[in-house]
Amino acid sequence: MNSEKVTKNILLVASIILILLATGMVLTLISGSIPVFEKFGFQFIFSNKWNPTTGREQYGALPFIVGTVVTSILALIICIPLAFSASLFIGEYYKGKMVSKIIGTLVDLLAGIPSIVYGLWGFYFLRPLIVQLGFNAQGFGIFTSSVILAIMIIPYATSISTEIISLVPNHLKEAAYSLGATRMEVIFYVTVPAARSGIIASYILALGRALGETMAVTMLIGNSNRIPHGIFDLGNTMASVIANQFGEAEGLKFSALIAIALLLFLITGLINGIGKLIIKKFA
């Protein structure tokens, strides 16, 4: 065999292993979640009862689905104004300048901070602040988690959109200027529309990241297995209920946790799929 062929085969085997890993994972999740779906059917997704007490076991994932979706979307809403401004600042206004390099590096640095550190910071600094502002009594809850999540996903939302904004061809902008457009007009009628798909895709990536975040959220959300009544109420997310309860789970409860993992997998998969579709459509 020549080296060409060897290389080709090594690559092929590596790709096959990847495919096997992914399908194997999905298969185990599906086979693990069968008992709970057999017992409760689709009621598992729409029921808000989570009762692990022996003899009255009943599992419904709705509180966690709601918690996950609400925290993530709220985080995205908080994150977008900051991320959008930062990417315009770095990628357009001060493109290539020292100040934008510094800000860009700092934003990227946020992505490298481990999630436990965010959790700790949230627990000791953000939480007392929320209590002081009088939002709720103990400082835990959906809102606190969303704020932390928002900070965590800013780098994901910022760096790709910055890249895309700075890649908008100069001749487009120059054409607009020559027609007498102001800088504002150039940004909002030329740069942003041209970079639209990349910007939206970066927000969707950020949302995907927020959906799966576990540690920091577990420390701040209050771990209450009820549907939250407002954004300052306590709640729980799919990732954090798994983290809290996987240790002792067995039987039906184990199956319920696996089923939640499967749902989380599907939701993040869906979000990523939508992201790819948007990029394709607008690109």
Next chain:
Amino acid sequence: MKKLLLLMVVAAVGLMSCQNANSTNSKKATEAENTSTVASPNPNPAPSISLSGAGSTFAGPLYKTAFSKYLKETGISVSYGLTGSGAGIRSLKDRVVDFCGSDAFLSNADMAKMPGDVVHIPTCSGAVDIAFNLPGIASLKLTPEVLTKIFMGKINNWNNAELKELNPGVKFPHLAISVVHRSDGSGTTSIFSDYMSKVSKAWKDQVGTGKSLNWPVGMGAKGNPGVAGTISATKGAIGYIGSDYAFAQKISFALLRNKAGNYIAPTIAAVSAAGKGEMPADTRVMETNSSAADAYPISGFTWIIIYKNQDYNGRSFAQAQANLKLIDWLLDPQVQAIAKELKYAPLPEKVVKLAKGILRTVNYNGKPLL
């Protein structure tokens, strides 16, 4: 070449489906979390045996202290993972630990689900404190009725008439009550909910007893350390934790009215008073809501659970023997003295005798170990 690849794919798929069949194995990593091994130079290098256990955070401080003493005395290192009783039992069931610590005994149904016969060895008993965080208020009296109302969300502010009536002279702030409970499966929760079910029919009907519950109100935190940390960081919080955690973190605790009508603090004497009741032969008993006049009502034993036949998973005789010797040593007066220092109640003489008797029924495929 193509054939070879095809073969590999088939083999891999086959392997995978085998994995699916026993997918429960995948959770064996559980007990690795939080495990801390006490490492120090080994004085007698001959026995290279090390033991591992996991479970109860309630009894964690006792085991941590006792095991580091054991290492110094015998050179055998024992690692104990603070996973919570629920995860401890799970690890024992998966046979990945030598013993598990639990503050909840296994029900007959749970015992039937284990792959082999198990025995419960009590190691000490302890109080579950009703701990709270109210700035400027160090002492609080509670009745079972008021406690139930708080944990069911019917009393949700400290500035409540019933609380004021129970505690004349205490200036309660207008502050929301934040109930803190365990988010993981816990023997402490089991003791607490057993008590609540005994004193309140509403609790029994709506919530019940168990290691993890469907809580009507409140927020969850992981392990006794997690609950203690959340209470001490949250003004207006109330929760239940092992005595040693309240003591170590200087968290205030409530005096609770017992069955005899006296307001009792969770002291060693009050826990011992509760532990004087009838003891069944297999030591599986809850001692909550004791009728003794000076007993603290929410207390319970904590157990080490092991398999009756220690010959499993290819363990060596020496390993099994070391395991038994360690547990026997936990019943020794010197360890019971450590328990007392850490605010646990030492075992009554007759319970020690009973436990030692049970230990001697544990065997290695029929061969006695002690």
